[in-house]
Amino acid sequence: MSFTVAIDGPAAAGKGTISKAVAAHFGFAHLDTGLLYRAVGAKVLAGGDPVSVARALDPSDLENDALRTPAVAQAASEVAAIGDVRAALVDFQRSFARKGDGAVLDGRDIGTVICPDAEVKIFVTASAECRAERRFAELSGKGMEVTLEQVIADVKARDHRDQNRAEAPLVPAQDAVMLDTSDLDIAQAVARAVEIIAAKRR
Ligand code: CDP
Numbered sequence: 001m002s003f004t005v006a007i008d009g010p011a012a013a014g015k016g017t018i019s020k021a022v023a024a025h026f027g028f029a030h031l032d033t034g035l036l037y038r039a040v041g042a043k044v045l046a047g048g049d050p051v052s053v054a055r056a057l058d059p060s061d062l063e064n065d066a067l068r069t070p071a072v073a074q075a076a077s078e079v080a081a082i083g084d085v086r087a088a089l090v091d092f093q094r095s096f097a098r099k100g101d102g103a104v105l106d107g108r109d110i111g112t113v114i115c116p117d118a119e120v121k122i123f124v125t126a127s128a129e130c131r132a133e134r135r136f137a138e139l140s141g142k143g144m145e146v147t148l149e150q151v152i153a154d155v156k157a158r159d160h161r162d163q164n165r166a167e168a169p170l171v172p173a174q175d176a177v178m179l180d181t182s183d184l185d186i187a188q189a190v191a192r193a194v195e196i197i198a199a200k201r202r
Pocket of ligand 1: 011016073076108109110
């Protein structure tokens with residue numbers, strides 16, 4: 001029996017960290033779906049056509065540290081507004097969700113569009129200031145030259161675009177459990193997500 005955990009939320013809310021940790025805790029596979037859009041965005045920055053690139057995407061394209069830059073994040077959110085790009089990525093995500101004993105997928109539309117029947121849906125949020133500070137610390141920690149102002153502007157621009165697009169906008173599923181991580185450290189946020197999932201496993 002497969003078991004799908006959908007984790008959605010705005011930029012830098014902590015979805016990735018929480019998803020990785022809960023996947024390890026329950027022995028589930030994990031797919032960071034943002035990487036699909038980042039991989040398409042990176043290829044478009046290199047001159048590709050968004051829809052052709054999305055249709056030809058290969059899982060090996062996701063293993064690339066260069067996908068974490070703010071420029072690629074912006075390009076990702078631009079290509080993510082194109083309906084044919086999103087459509088090209090649906091089958092890969094849905095089959096991942098039903099692989100093995102369980103899978104955790106994190107993104108923007110997992111609980112609403114990709115896996116509306118997911119056994120667990122969590123919508124992770126945090127204040128815009130918290131999210132920008134965390135992303136700033138992460139990018140500076142990797143040696144990237146960014147300012148806090150740039151990171152705030154990036155996070156706000158992407159949230160605005162992601163929430164207002166016509167296709168699969170960023171919105172909590174009606175049956176999602178809300179998890180605000182503004183005042184939680186990583187261990188507390190992960191513990192809360194584990195609790196939410198464990199309650200549905202019983
Ligand atoms: O890590 P962060 O939250 O900053 O971003 P991400 O999850 O890697 O996603 C990058 C961009 O891809 C987002 O701003 C969205 O525009 C898009 N995306 C999406 O539209 N749908 C998803 N399921 C995942 C990401």
